[in-house]
Amino acid sequence: MMDDERGSALVEFIALGVGVLVPLVYVVLAAAAVQSGVYASTQAVREAGRAFVTSADPRQAQERALVAARLSFDDFGIVLPSDALTITCSGGPCLSPGSAVSVDLDWSVALPWLPDSLAGDAPTLIPVRAHHRVPVDDYRGSPV
Numbered sequence: 563m564m565d566d567e568r569g570s571a572l573v574e575f576i577a578l579g580v581g582v583l584v585p586l587v588y589v590v591l592a593a594a595a596v597q598s599g600v601y602a603s604t605q606a607v608r609e610a611g612r613a614f615v616t617s618a619d620p621r622q623a624q625e626r627a628l629v630a631a632r633l634s635f636d637d638f639g640i641v642l643p644s645d646a647l648t649i650t651c652s653g654g655p656c657l658s659p660g661s662a663v664s665v666d667l668d669w670s671v672a673l674p675w676l677p678d679s680l681a682g683d684a685p686t687l688i689p690v691r692a693h694h695r696v697p698v699d700d701y702r703g704s705p706v
Contacts, residue, residue, distance in 0.1 A: 599671035611696035
């Protein structure tokens with residue numbers, strides 16, 4: 563009677579282990595991908611704002627801010643979407659003393675290894691938004 567049950571515990575352990583472990587690993591990887599996107603976005607808006615307000619003129623400021631945001635995304639192994647970064651100036655002309663610069667980033671993180679054919683109606687993209695406001699130094703010279 564005891565020999566009939568021989569080896570079944572191992573099979574049950576493997577079946578339950580795979581059935582529980584695989585989804586758990588996927589959830590951890592998906593959460594890590596989304597968190598990486600959030601960290602990249604936060605760093606990108608902060609660095610883009612700093613690069614913008616320390617520039618000599620507004621045209622150079624836009625270029626420097628975009629490069630800073632791309633470098634921040636590269637640190638996390640992510641490509642910055644081309645139209646995701648928006649920079650606006652308030653409180654006067656851009657880079658004038660006492661004004662402020664707002665940097666907004668709006669994009670979506672794709673869940674790893676989840677093709678649309680398997681997802682069905684479930685969302686495969688997680689929206690990520692970041693905002694940072696940087697004041698322009700009151701004692702800087704007016705932009706050229």
